[in-house]
Amino acid sequence: MKKVTFAIFGAILGIPMSYYFQPEMLRAKVGGLGGYLKNFDDIVNNSDLVGNVFLSVIIFAVIGGVIGYFMDENEAKNKNVGNKIRSSSGSNQSIENQTNFCPSCGERITDGETNFCENCGKEL
Numbered sequence: 001m002k003k004v005t006f007a008i009f010g011a012i013l014g015i016p017m018s019y020y021f022q023p024e025m026l027r028a029k030v031g032g033l034g035g036y037l038k039n040f041d042d043i044v045n046n047s048d049l050v051g052n053v054f055l056s057v058i059i060f061a062v063i064g065g066v067i068g069y070f071m072d073e074n075e076a077k078n079k080n081v082g083n084k085i086r087s088s089s090g091s092n093q094s095i096e097n098q099t100n101f102c103p104s105c106g107e108r109i110t111d112g113e114t115n116f117c118e119n120c121g122k123e124l
Contacts, residue, residue, distance in 0.1 A: 002075075003068035010064020011057050015040070018056030022049060 019027065019036040026049065030036045036043070043049050100109040107119035116123055 002071045003065050006068030006071070007061045007065035010067075011061035013064070014057035014060030015053070017060060018053040021052040021056045 016033060016037060019033050022036070022043075026043070027036070030039050030043075044053060101107065102109060102117040102120060102122060104122040105117060105120040107117055109117065
């Protein structure tokens, strides 16, 4: 979804940034970015200059779309990794951190090196 949003923002940003794609003569005539936006209607009506405006809008829309694409991919990757970690069954725990129980009586076995249950005496 961010692809579309960033592409739209890029296209909107492309309108004022098209000032930098215009010929030097036009930039000198309008007197800066504020004058360019103020006279934007006249510039778009001139068929020689409208190509630069469309080129800028397309370039910035593509740049925005690419940024949004990578943000979507990164978010999806992080979401998948988070789900795998949350759903793990403890198989990634070290042996020292695992808690064992006696299969006969269910008593907790705290010493991992013992061979017998301290509660019922069953061999482990």
